[in-house]
Amino acid sequence: xxFDSDSLPPVPAISGAAVSHxxxxxxxxxxxRFAAFAAAPDEPAATGVVVLPDVRxxxxxxxxxxxxxxxRGIAAVAFDYYGRTAGAEKRGEDFDYTPHREQTTPEGxxxxxxxxxxxxxxxxxxxxxxxxxxxxxxxAWLASAAAHGxxxxxxxxxxxxxxxxxxxxxxxxxxxGGADAAIPVEDDEAFDEALTAAGIEHEVVIYDGAxxxxxxxxxxxxxxxSDDAWRRTLDFIAGHA
Numbered sequence: 454x455x456f457d458s459d460s461l462p463p464v465p466a467i468s469g470a471a472v473s474h475x476x477x478x479x480x481x482x483x484x485x486r487f488a489a490f491a492a493a494p495d496e497p498a499a500t501g502v503v504v505l506p507d508v509r510x511x512x513x514x515x516x517x518x519x520x521x522x523x524x525r526g527i528a529a530v531a532f533d534y535y536g537r538t539a540g541a542e543k544r545g546e547d548f549d550y551t552p553h554r555e556q557t558t559p560e561g562x563x564x565x566x567x568x569x570x571x572x573x574x575x576x577x578x579x580x581x582x583x584x585x586x587x588x589x590x591x592x593a594w595l596a597s598a599a600a601h602g603x604x605x606x607x608x609x610x611x612x613x614x615x616x617x618x619x620x621x622x623x624x625x626x627x628x629x630g631g632a633d634a635a636i637p638v639e640d641d642e643a644f645d646e647a648l649t650a651a652g653i654e655h656e657v658v659i660y661d662g663a664x665x666x667x668x669x670x671x672x673x674x675x676x677x678x679s680d681d682a683w684r685r686t687l688d689f690i691a692g693h694a
Contacts, residue, residue: 455507487536505589613644623654
């Protein structure tokens with residue numbers, strides 16, 4: 454997994470921000486019913502994000518992250534991958550995601566992304582971005598190849614979809630760990646080169662010495678990298694909304 458169960462986003466809450474939040478049960482076009490968590494500023498938001506979690510699916514870290522986006526005026530929906538095989542109820546910390554992850558498909562994940570996008574657009578959002586982590590980072594980029602009409606895709610330490618670059622659409626932001634034991638820097642560099650060759654607007658940022666899942670309040674030694682990654686994410690969204 455990417456984060457421990459007690460991990461939190463390394464982003465300060467904005468005290469007094471007027472936001473609302475709800476647990477949701479959404480339905481994809483194929484009939485899958487899945488859990489999601491929505492957070493939104495009390496004032497109507499024209500910009501929104503679909504948050505794609507790591508391999509464990511929806512849990513507190515991503516609910517908190519959705520709130521941090523909402524506090525900054527961005528509507529957010531974080532969703533769970535495993536409605537098709539594990540149901541849509543809340544799960545404990547002992548949830549064994551492995552057999553469920555093995556049954557996910559790119560098509561199923563993108564169907565769920567589409568349902569999240571529809572939820573945001575039904576509430577007035579006009580510019581939607583995908584923001585994903587680990588498994589979600591890769592699928593956030595792949596969402597740009599689907600017929601979602603998103604405004605941009607951000608991935609944190611996702612495995613670069615090198616075989617799918619020709620299908621991707623920009624803009625793309627990749628925020629990668631230079632000491633990621635699971636993803637070689639050479640793959641990140643190859644992703645950058647392939648996106649450039651394909652003429653896709655993008656930026657690949659590699660944080661020297663940062664491990665997989667560096668974006669975590671418990672990873673205090675990488676707080677400066679987390680601060681930079683968060684700033685880049687917000688700037689990317691603001692610049693392409």
